[in-house]
Amino acid sequence: MQEPDDFTKRASKVLAGEPELLNRLLSLRSEVQMFAAQRMPASVPPPAEYLNARNQHLLEEAALLLGPDKFEKVFGFKPDEKINLVDPSLYQVDR
Secondary structure (H helix, E strand, O other), X not given: OOOXXXXXXXXXXXXXXXXXXXXXXXXXXXXXXXXXXXXXOOOOOOOHHHHHHHHHHHHHHHHHHHOHHHHHHHHXXXXXXOOOOOXXXXXXXXX
């Protein structure tokens, strides 16, 4: 069996007394990972703006699920911070 990664360990510690909430958060994370692993129908990779918007939406979903205090304890930043996962200046897609 694979050892839990850092995110799972941290979330498990923060949400130790709330197993249902932990399961819902890990399910959301699983959905994110499955989405990221999907092949896009177009032959061109999606633009950085799309990837960042999708990531931000999923962080917002986690914030709604956890509330601001638990979100910050699990993720290490406030839920109202905008996170760009992909730097558009480094991720150029030829069109």
